[in-house]
Amino acid sequence: MNKIAPLYARVKQDLKNRVTSGALAEGDFLPSEPELCAEFGVSRITLRRAVKELCEEGYLLRQQGRGTVVSRRPIAQQLVTLTGFSEAFKAEGAVTHQVLDVEEVRDDKASVLRDAPLLRINRLICVDGRPLTLESLFIDSEALPRVVGPVSQGASFFETLRDTGGPQPLAAERTLAVGFATPAERRHLGVGPTDPVWRIDKTVLAAGDEPIAFSRLVTPTHLITYSLRT
Template sequence: MVQDGLLPLYEQVRRKLLSEIDAGRLPEGSFLPPELELCATLGVSRITLRRAVGELCAEGLLIRQQGRGTLVAPRKMQHTISLSGFADVVAGQGHKAGHRVLEREDNAVEPAVASRLGASKLVRFVRLLEVDDRPMTLETLFVDGERFADALDPVEAGQSFFASLRKGYTVEPAGADRLINVGFARASEAEALGVSTTEPVYRIEKLVLDGKGTPLALSQTVTPCHLVTLAVKN
Protein backbone atom coordinates (compact mmCIF):
# COMPACT_ATOMS: atom_id res chain seq x y z
CA MET A 1 0.00 0.00 0.00
CA VAL A 2 1.39 3.41 -1.00
CA GLN A 3 1.58 5.61 2.06
CA ASP A 4 0.73 9.30 2.18
CA GLY A 5 2.54 10.95 5.06
CA LEU A 6 -0.12 13.66 5.26
CA LEU A 7 -2.86 11.17 6.18
CA PRO A 8 -3.14 8.96 9.27
CA LEU A 9 -2.48 5.32 8.43
CA TYR A 10 -6.02 4.20 9.33
CA GLU A 11 -7.41 6.81 6.89
CA GLN A 12 -5.16 5.48 4.15
CA VAL A 13 -6.50 1.97 4.84
CA ARG A 14 -10.07 3.30 4.87
CA ARG A 15 -9.56 4.92 1.47
CA LYS A 16 -7.92 1.79 0.08
CA LEU A 17 -10.85 -0.38 1.16
CA LEU A 18 -13.29 2.21 -0.18
CA SER A 19 -11.56 2.20 -3.58
CA GLU A 20 -11.79 -1.61 -3.66
CA ILE A 21 -15.53 -1.37 -2.94
CA ASP A 22 -16.10 1.33 -5.54
CA ALA A 23 -14.16 -0.66 -8.16
CA GLY A 24 -16.25 -3.76 -7.48
CA ARG A 25 -13.30 -5.82 -6.32
CA LEU A 26 -15.09 -6.05 -2.98
CA PRO A 27 -18.64 -6.49 -4.31
CA GLU A 28 -21.72 -5.69 -2.25
CA GLY A 29 -22.99 -8.68 -0.31
CA SER A 30 -19.51 -10.22 -0.04
CA PHE A 31 -17.44 -10.58 3.11
CA LEU A 32 -14.05 -8.96 3.66
CA PRO A 33 -11.08 -11.35 3.70
CA PRO A 34 -10.06 -12.59 7.17
CA GLU A 35 -8.48 -9.95 9.38
CA LEU A 36 -4.98 -11.50 9.40
CA GLU A 37 -5.02 -11.80 5.61
CA LEU A 38 -6.06 -8.16 5.20
CA CYS A 39 -3.39 -6.98 7.64
CA ALA A 40 -0.73 -8.87 5.69
CA THR A 41 -2.00 -7.59 2.33
CA LEU A 42 -2.15 -3.97 3.49
CA GLY A 43 0.92 -4.12 5.71
CA VAL A 44 -0.81 -2.70 8.79
CA SER A 45 -1.60 -3.78 12.34
CA ARG A 46 -4.93 -5.13 13.56
CA ILE A 47 -5.53 -1.91 15.50
CA THR A 48 -5.14 0.19 12.36
CA LEU A 49 -7.31 -2.15 10.26
CA ARG A 50 -10.05 -2.28 12.89
CA ARG A 51 -10.20 1.51 13.09
CA ALA A 52 -10.48 1.81 9.31
CA VAL A 53 -13.16 -0.87 9.19
CA GLY A 54 -14.98 0.80 12.09
CA GLU A 55 -15.05 4.08 10.15
CA LEU A 56 -16.58 2.35 7.12
CA CYS A 57 -19.13 0.58 9.35
CA ALA A 58 -20.12 3.95 10.83
CA GLU A 59 -20.63 5.25 7.28
CA GLY A 60 -22.91 2.30 6.50
CA LEU A 61 -20.57 0.86 3.87
CA LEU A 62 -19.60 -2.21 5.87
CA ILE A 63 -21.64 -4.28 8.33
CA ARG A 64 -20.15 -6.37 11.11
CA GLN A 65 -22.03 -9.65 11.57
CA GLN A 66 -21.20 -11.47 14.78
CA GLY A 67 -19.73 -14.90 14.13
CA ARG A 68 -19.65 -14.38 10.35
CA GLY A 69 -17.36 -11.47 9.54
CA THR A 70 -17.65 -8.05 7.95
CA LEU A 71 -20.04 -7.67 5.03
CA VAL A 72 -19.87 -5.13 2.21
CA ALA A 73 -23.24 -3.37 2.52
CA PRO A 74 -25.58 -3.14 -0.46
CA ARG A 75 -25.76 0.32 -1.97
CA LYS A 76 -28.48 2.33 -0.31
CA MET A 77 -31.72 2.95 -2.14
CA GLN A 78 -33.42 6.31 -1.77
CA HIS A 79 -36.91 5.82 -0.41
CA THR A 80 -39.01 8.92 -0.89
CA ILE A 81 -41.73 9.47 1.69
CA SER A 82 -44.61 9.89 -0.72
CA LEU A 83 -47.87 8.17 -1.70
CA SER A 84 -46.08 5.85 -4.10
CA GLY A 85 -46.23 2.20 -3.16
CA PHE A 86 -43.18 -0.02 -2.66
CA ALA A 87 -43.35 -1.49 -6.17
CA ASP A 88 -43.58 1.97 -7.76
CA VAL A 89 -40.57 3.27 -5.81
CA VAL A 90 -38.42 0.25 -6.61
CA ALA A 91 -39.37 0.11 -10.30
CA GLY A 92 -38.67 3.84 -10.59
CA GLN A 93 -35.04 3.14 -9.63
CA GLY A 94 -34.64 0.37 -12.18
CA HIS A 95 -34.95 -2.57 -9.81
CA LYS A 96 -37.32 -5.52 -9.52
CA ALA A 97 -39.78 -5.49 -6.62
CA GLY A 98 -41.13 -8.62 -4.98
CA HIS A 99 -43.84 -9.23 -2.37
CA ARG A 100 -43.41 -12.56 -0.55
CA VAL A 101 -46.31 -13.32 1.81
CA LEU A 102 -45.13 -15.02 5.00
CA GLU A 103 -48.48 -15.02 6.82
CA ARG A 104 -52.13 -14.29 6.15
CA GLU A 105 -54.65 -14.05 8.95
CA ASP A 106 -58.34 -13.51 8.25
CA ASN A 107 -60.40 -12.10 11.12
CA ALA A 108 -57.30 -10.79 12.86
CA VAL A 109 -57.96 -9.68 16.44
CA GLU A 110 -56.48 -6.18 16.58
CA PRO A 111 -59.26 -3.96 18.01
CA ALA A 112 -57.28 -0.71 17.82
CA VAL A 113 -56.32 -1.29 14.18
CA ALA A 114 -59.84 -2.41 13.22
CA SER A 115 -61.21 0.77 14.78
CA ARG A 116 -58.80 2.98 12.85
CA LEU A 117 -59.75 1.30 9.58
CA GLY A 118 -63.45 1.04 10.41
CA ALA A 119 -63.21 -2.68 9.58
CA SER A 120 -65.59 -5.34 10.88
CA LYS A 121 -63.39 -8.04 9.29
CA LEU A 122 -59.71 -7.27 9.65
CA VAL A 123 -57.20 -9.14 7.47
CA ARG A 124 -53.50 -9.13 8.30
CA PHE A 125 -50.67 -9.93 5.92
CA VAL A 126 -47.02 -10.27 6.88
CA ARG A 127 -44.94 -9.72 3.76
CA LEU A 128 -41.25 -9.66 2.96
CA LEU A 129 -40.70 -6.88 0.43
CA GLU A 130 -37.74 -7.71 -1.78
CA VAL A 131 -35.53 -5.79 -4.20
CA ASP A 132 -33.88 -7.88 -6.91
CA ASP A 133 -34.80 -11.01 -4.89
CA ARG A 134 -33.10 -9.75 -1.71
CA PRO A 135 -34.96 -8.83 1.49
CA MET A 136 -35.49 -5.10 1.98
CA THR A 137 -38.47 -4.58 4.29
CA LEU A 138 -40.66 -6.64 6.59
CA GLU A 139 -44.23 -5.35 6.39
CA THR A 140 -47.37 -6.04 8.39
CA LEU A 141 -50.32 -4.90 6.27
CA PHE A 142 -53.87 -4.54 7.61
CA VAL A 143 -56.85 -4.15 5.28
CA ASP A 144 -60.65 -4.20 5.55
CA GLY A 145 -61.46 -7.75 4.46
CA GLU A 146 -65.07 -6.95 3.58
CA ARG A 147 -64.51 -3.69 1.72
CA PHE A 148 -61.56 -5.02 -0.28
CA ALA A 149 -62.41 -8.72 -0.50
CA ASP A 150 -61.42 -8.91 -4.17
CA ALA A 151 -57.91 -7.63 -3.41
CA LEU A 152 -57.05 -10.25 -0.79
CA ASP A 153 -56.14 -13.18 -3.05
CA PRO A 154 -54.07 -11.03 -5.45
CA VAL A 155 -52.11 -9.64 -2.49
CA GLU A 156 -51.56 -13.16 -1.13
CA ALA A 157 -50.32 -14.16 -4.59
CA GLY A 158 -47.62 -11.50 -4.39
CA GLN A 159 -49.19 -8.51 -6.08
CA SER A 160 -48.95 -4.92 -4.88
CA PHE A 161 -51.89 -3.83 -2.73
CA PHE A 162 -51.99 -0.45 -4.46
CA ALA A 163 -52.01 -2.15 -7.87
CA SER A 164 -54.83 -4.42 -6.71
CA LEU A 165 -56.83 -1.39 -5.57
CA ARG A 166 -56.37 0.37 -8.89
CA LYS A 167 -57.36 -2.73 -10.83
CA GLY A 168 -60.37 -3.87 -8.83
CA TYR A 169 -61.73 -0.69 -7.26
CA THR A 170 -62.27 2.95 -8.20
CA VAL A 171 -60.13 3.99 -5.25
CA GLU A 172 -56.87 5.90 -5.32
CA PRO A 173 -54.64 6.76 -2.34
CA ALA A 174 -54.72 10.51 -1.76
CA GLY A 175 -52.98 11.00 1.58
CA ALA A 176 -51.28 9.27 4.48
CA ASP A 177 -50.49 9.72 8.16
CA ARG A 178 -47.07 8.43 9.18
CA LEU A 179 -45.06 7.76 12.30
CA ILE A 180 -41.32 7.15 11.86
CA ASN A 181 -39.07 5.72 14.56
CA VAL A 182 -35.63 4.13 14.72
CA GLY A 183 -34.89 1.10 16.88
CA PHE A 184 -33.28 -2.33 16.72
CA ALA A 185 -34.49 -5.45 14.93
CA ARG A 186 -36.33 -7.99 17.07
CA ALA A 187 -35.21 -11.63 16.80
CA SER A 188 -38.01 -12.68 14.40
CA GLU A 189 -37.53 -9.55 12.27
CA ALA A 190 -33.76 -10.05 12.13
CA GLU A 191 -34.21 -13.65 11.00
CA ALA A 192 -36.63 -12.68 8.21
CA LEU A 193 -34.42 -9.80 7.00
CA GLY A 194 -31.12 -11.64 7.36
CA VAL A 195 -29.59 -9.14 9.78
CA SER A 196 -28.50 -9.18 13.42
CA THR A 197 -30.53 -7.99 16.40
CA THR A 198 -28.03 -5.14 16.83
CA GLU A 199 -29.02 -3.76 13.42
CA PRO A 200 -30.68 -0.30 13.54
CA VAL A 201 -33.97 -0.28 11.65
CA TYR A 202 -36.54 2.25 10.53
CA ARG A 203 -40.02 1.54 11.89
CA ILE A 204 -42.66 3.29 9.84
CA GLU A 205 -46.40 3.12 10.43
CA LYS A 206 -48.48 4.43 7.54
CA LEU A 207 -52.24 4.93 7.48
CA VAL A 208 -53.26 5.40 3.84
CA LEU A 209 -56.31 7.56 3.10
CA ASP A 210 -58.52 8.16 0.08
CA GLY A 211 -59.59 11.56 -1.23
CA LYS A 212 -62.34 11.84 1.39
CA GLY A 213 -59.99 11.03 4.26
CA THR A 214 -61.34 7.49 4.66
CA PRO A 215 -58.68 4.94 5.69
CA LEU A 216 -57.74 2.37 3.05
CA ALA A 217 -55.03 0.37 4.80
CA LEU A 218 -52.53 0.43 7.64
CA SER A 219 -48.97 -0.78 7.21
CA GLN A 220 -46.18 -1.25 9.73
CA THR A 221 -42.76 -1.68 8.14
CA VAL A 222 -39.29 -2.56 9.40
CA THR A 223 -36.33 -1.68 7.16
CA PRO A 224 -32.61 -1.94 8.07
CA CYS A 225 -31.16 1.58 8.07
CA HIS A 226 -28.12 0.55 6.02
CA LEU A 227 -30.36 -0.35 3.05
CA VAL A 228 -32.22 2.92 2.51
CA THR A 229 -31.93 6.67 2.75
CA LEU A 230 -35.23 8.31 3.60
CA ALA A 231 -36.17 11.41 1.64
CA VAL A 232 -39.20 13.69 2.04
CA LYS A 233 -41.11 14.89 -1.00
CA ASN A 234 -43.26 18.02 -0.73
Protein backbone atom coordinates in the same frame (compact mmCIF):
# COMPACT_ATOMS: atom_id res chain seq x y z
CA MET B 1 -2.95 5.71 -0.59
CA ASN B 2 -2.57 9.34 0.48
CA LYS B 3 0.43 9.31 2.85
CA ILE B 4 -0.56 12.66 4.39
CA ALA B 5 -3.94 11.42 5.68
CA PRO B 6 -4.18 9.60 9.05
CA LEU B 7 -3.33 5.91 8.81
CA TYR B 8 -6.89 4.69 9.48
CA ALA B 9 -8.22 7.09 6.82
CA ARG B 10 -5.81 5.67 4.25
CA VAL B 11 -6.95 2.13 5.04
CA LYS B 12 -10.59 3.26 4.87
CA GLN B 13 -10.12 4.93 1.49
CA ASP B 14 -8.37 1.89 0.04
CA LEU B 15 -11.15 -0.44 1.16
CA LYS B 16 -13.80 2.00 -0.06
CA ASN B 17 -12.10 2.15 -3.47
CA ARG B 18 -12.24 -1.63 -3.70
CA VAL B 19 -15.98 -1.55 -3.01
CA THR B 20 -16.84 1.28 -5.41
CA SER B 21 -14.66 -0.17 -8.19
CA GLY B 22 -16.25 -3.60 -7.87
CA ALA B 23 -13.03 -5.29 -6.78
CA LEU B 24 -15.05 -6.20 -3.70
CA ALA B 25 -18.59 -6.93 -4.91
CA GLU B 26 -21.87 -6.84 -3.02
CA GLY B 27 -22.03 -9.90 -0.78
CA ASP B 28 -18.26 -10.44 -0.69
CA PHE B 29 -16.68 -10.87 2.73
CA LEU B 30 -13.63 -8.87 3.72
CA PRO B 31 -10.45 -10.85 4.31
CA SER B 32 -9.80 -11.65 7.96
CA GLU B 33 -8.44 -9.02 10.33
CA PRO B 34 -4.98 -10.65 10.50
CA GLU B 35 -4.77 -10.71 6.69
CA LEU B 36 -5.78 -7.04 6.34
CA CYS B 37 -3.53 -5.91 9.20
CA ALA B 38 -0.60 -7.65 7.54
CA GLU B 39 -1.45 -6.23 4.11
CA PHE B 40 -1.74 -2.63 5.32
CA GLY B 41 0.87 -2.90 8.06
CA VAL B 42 -1.52 -1.53 10.71
CA SER B 43 -2.81 -2.55 14.13
CA ARG B 44 -6.24 -4.07 14.71
CA ILE B 45 -7.35 -0.83 16.39
CA THR B 46 -6.53 1.14 13.22
CA LEU B 47 -8.21 -1.40 10.95
CA ARG B 48 -11.33 -1.61 13.09
CA ARG B 49 -11.75 2.17 13.06
CA ALA B 50 -11.62 2.19 9.24
CA VAL B 51 -14.08 -0.70 8.98
CA LYS B 52 -16.40 0.84 11.59
CA GLU B 53 -16.71 4.08 9.60
CA LEU B 54 -17.36 2.17 6.36
CA CYS B 55 -20.13 0.26 8.17
CA GLU B 56 -21.64 3.53 9.41
CA GLU B 57 -21.59 4.92 5.86
CA GLY B 58 -23.33 1.83 4.47
CA TYR B 59 -20.47 0.33 2.45
CA LEU B 60 -19.92 -2.63 4.77
CA LEU B 61 -22.11 -4.66 7.11
CA ARG B 62 -20.98 -6.68 10.11
CA GLN B 63 -22.72 -10.04 10.37
CA GLN B 64 -22.41 -11.58 13.81
CA GLY B 65 -20.51 -14.86 13.74
CA ARG B 66 -19.77 -14.56 10.02
CA GLY B 67 -17.62 -11.51 9.38
CA THR B 68 -17.89 -8.20 7.52
CA VAL B 69 -19.60 -8.19 4.15
CA VAL B 70 -19.92 -5.64 1.35
CA SER B 71 -23.46 -4.31 1.65
CA ARG B 72 -25.89 -3.21 -0.96
CA ARG B 73 -25.74 0.54 -1.47
CA PRO B 74 -28.73 2.13 0.29
CA ILE B 75 -31.74 3.13 -1.77
CA ALA B 76 -32.68 6.79 -1.44
CA GLN B 77 -36.39 7.49 -0.93
CA GLN B 78 -38.36 10.58 -0.04
CA LEU B 79 -40.35 9.95 3.10
CA VAL B 80 -43.35 11.86 1.74
CA THR B 81 -43.57 9.87 -1.51
CA LEU B 82 -46.98 8.28 -2.04
CA THR B 83 -46.18 5.13 -4.03
CA GLY B 84 -46.22 1.41 -3.52
CA PHE B 85 -43.02 -0.60 -3.34
CA SER B 86 -43.35 -1.79 -6.93
CA GLU B 87 -43.29 1.79 -8.20
CA ALA B 88 -40.82 3.18 -5.68
CA PHE B 89 -38.13 0.57 -6.30
CA LYS B 90 -38.69 -0.56 -9.89
CA ALA B 91 -35.46 1.19 -10.92
CA GLU B 92 -33.58 -1.02 -8.44
CA GLY B 93 -34.85 -4.33 -9.85
CA ALA B 94 -37.80 -6.69 -9.84
CA VAL B 95 -40.01 -6.21 -6.75
CA THR B 96 -41.75 -9.27 -5.33
CA HIS B 97 -44.05 -9.74 -2.34
CA GLN B 98 -43.52 -13.06 -0.55
CA VAL B 99 -46.61 -13.71 1.57
CA LEU B 100 -45.67 -15.29 4.89
CA ASP B 101 -49.12 -15.67 6.45
CA VAL B 102 -52.63 -14.24 6.33
CA GLU B 103 -55.01 -14.06 9.28
CA GLU B 104 -57.82 -12.04 10.85
CA VAL B 105 -56.67 -10.12 13.91
CA ARG B 106 -57.43 -7.15 16.10
CA ASP B 107 -54.75 -4.47 16.37
CA ASP B 108 -55.05 -1.22 18.33
CA LYS B 109 -53.16 0.95 15.84
CA ALA B 110 -54.78 -0.62 12.80
CA SER B 111 -58.21 0.10 14.30
CA VAL B 112 -58.09 3.43 12.42
CA LEU B 113 -59.64 1.34 9.64
CA ARG B 114 -62.48 -0.03 11.74
CA ASP B 115 -63.01 -1.30 15.27
CA ALA B 116 -63.35 -4.94 14.26
CA PRO B 117 -61.09 -7.81 13.16
CA LEU B 118 -59.00 -6.91 10.11
CA LEU B 119 -57.14 -9.02 7.59
CA ARG B 120 -53.40 -8.93 8.30
CA ILE B 121 -51.08 -9.98 5.48
CA ASN B 122 -47.49 -10.49 6.60
CA ARG B 123 -45.14 -10.35 3.65
CA LEU B 124 -41.45 -10.06 2.82
CA ILE B 125 -40.79 -7.50 0.10
CA CYS B 126 -37.72 -8.30 -2.01
CA VAL B 127 -35.83 -6.53 -4.79
CA ASP B 128 -34.21 -8.93 -7.27
CA GLY B 129 -34.79 -11.70 -4.75
CA ARG B 130 -33.00 -9.90 -1.90
CA PRO B 131 -34.98 -9.07 1.26
CA LEU B 132 -35.69 -5.36 1.67
CA THR B 133 -38.67 -4.91 4.02
CA LEU B 134 -40.99 -6.88 6.24
CA GLU B 135 -44.53 -5.56 6.09
CA SER B 136 -47.65 -6.31 8.09
CA LEU B 137 -50.44 -4.96 5.87
CA PHE B 138 -53.88 -4.52 7.46
CA ILE B 139 -56.96 -4.14 5.28
CA ASP B 140 -60.71 -4.22 5.81
CA SER B 141 -61.73 -7.26 3.77
CA GLU B 142 -65.39 -6.21 3.84
CA ALA B 143 -64.60 -2.76 2.42
CA LEU B 144 -62.08 -4.07 -0.15
CA PRO B 145 -63.26 -7.61 -1.03
CA ARG B 146 -61.76 -7.55 -4.56
CA VAL B 147 -58.33 -6.67 -3.21
CA VAL B 148 -58.00 -9.56 -0.76
CA GLY B 149 -57.40 -12.40 -3.24
CA PRO B 150 -54.65 -10.85 -5.39
CA VAL B 151 -52.76 -9.25 -2.47
CA SER B 152 -52.95 -12.48 -0.45
CA GLN B 153 -51.28 -14.18 -3.41
CA GLY B 154 -48.41 -11.68 -3.62
CA ALA B 155 -49.75 -8.85 -5.79
CA SER B 156 -48.94 -5.18 -5.12
CA PHE B 157 -51.59 -3.51 -2.94
CA PHE B 158 -51.42 -0.18 -4.82
CA GLU B 159 -51.54 -1.84 -8.23
CA THR B 160 -54.43 -4.07 -7.17
CA LEU B 161 -56.41 -1.05 -5.96
CA ARG B 162 -55.92 0.58 -9.34
CA ASP B 163 -56.73 -2.58 -11.32
CA THR B 164 -59.91 -3.34 -9.35
CA GLY B 165 -61.23 0.21 -9.34
CA GLY B 166 -60.86 0.54 -5.59
CA PRO B 167 -60.41 3.82 -3.71
CA GLN B 168 -57.22 5.56 -4.81
CA PRO B 169 -54.52 6.58 -2.30
CA LEU B 170 -54.21 10.35 -2.05
CA ALA B 171 -52.12 10.77 1.10
CA ALA B 172 -50.33 8.86 3.83
CA GLU B 173 -49.51 9.47 7.46
CA ARG B 174 -46.29 7.95 8.81
CA THR B 175 -44.56 7.63 12.15
CA LEU B 176 -40.91 6.60 12.07
CA ALA B 177 -38.57 5.15 14.69
CA VAL B 178 -35.28 3.26 14.79
CA GLY B 179 -34.78 0.09 16.80
CA PHE B 180 -33.49 -3.46 16.57
CA ALA B 181 -35.07 -6.43 14.84
CA THR B 182 -36.74 -9.27 16.72
CA PRO B 183 -35.35 -12.81 16.22
CA ALA B 184 -38.13 -13.59 13.72
CA GLU B 185 -37.49 -10.36 11.81
CA ARG B 186 -33.75 -11.06 11.73
CA ARG B 187 -34.34 -14.47 10.15
CA HIS B 188 -36.33 -12.97 7.30
CA LEU B 189 -34.19 -9.87 6.75
CA GLY B 190 -30.79 -11.49 7.27
CA VAL B 191 -29.53 -8.99 9.84
CA GLY B 192 -27.87 -9.36 13.22
CA PRO B 193 -29.12 -8.42 16.70
CA THR B 194 -27.17 -5.15 16.74
CA ASP B 195 -28.11 -4.02 13.21
CA PRO B 196 -30.59 -1.11 13.42
CA VAL B 197 -33.87 -1.12 11.50
CA TRP B 198 -36.36 1.53 10.49
CA ARG B 199 -39.82 0.97 11.99
CA ILE B 200 -42.57 2.82 10.15
CA ASP B 201 -46.30 2.80 10.80
CA LYS B 202 -48.15 4.04 7.71
CA THR B 203 -51.83 4.84 7.23
CA VAL B 204 -52.89 5.19 3.60
CA LEU B 205 -55.70 7.69 3.03
CA ALA B 206 -58.18 8.13 0.19
CA ALA B 207 -60.45 11.10 -0.58
CA GLY B 208 -61.77 12.87 2.50
CA ASP B 209 -58.87 11.46 4.55
CA GLU B 210 -60.63 8.10 4.64
CA PRO B 211 -58.19 5.39 5.86
CA ILE B 212 -58.01 2.45 3.45
CA ALA B 213 -54.95 0.54 4.74
CA PHE B 214 -52.51 0.42 7.60
CA SER B 215 -48.97 -0.98 7.35
CA ARG B 216 -46.24 -1.77 9.83
CA LEU B 217 -42.87 -1.79 8.03
CA VAL B 218 -39.44 -3.00 9.19
CA THR B 219 -36.42 -2.19 7.01
CA PRO B 220 -32.69 -2.44 7.81
CA THR B 221 -31.29 1.09 7.95
CA HIS B 222 -28.35 0.21 5.70
CA LEU B 223 -30.73 -0.60 2.84
CA ILE B 224 -32.71 2.68 2.68
CA THR B 225 -31.94 6.30 3.40
CA TYR B 226 -34.92 8.62 3.84
CA SER B 227 -35.04 12.31 2.97
CA LEU B 228 -37.72 14.82 3.85
CA ARG B 229 -38.47 17.90 1.77
CA THR B 230 -40.49 20.71 3.34
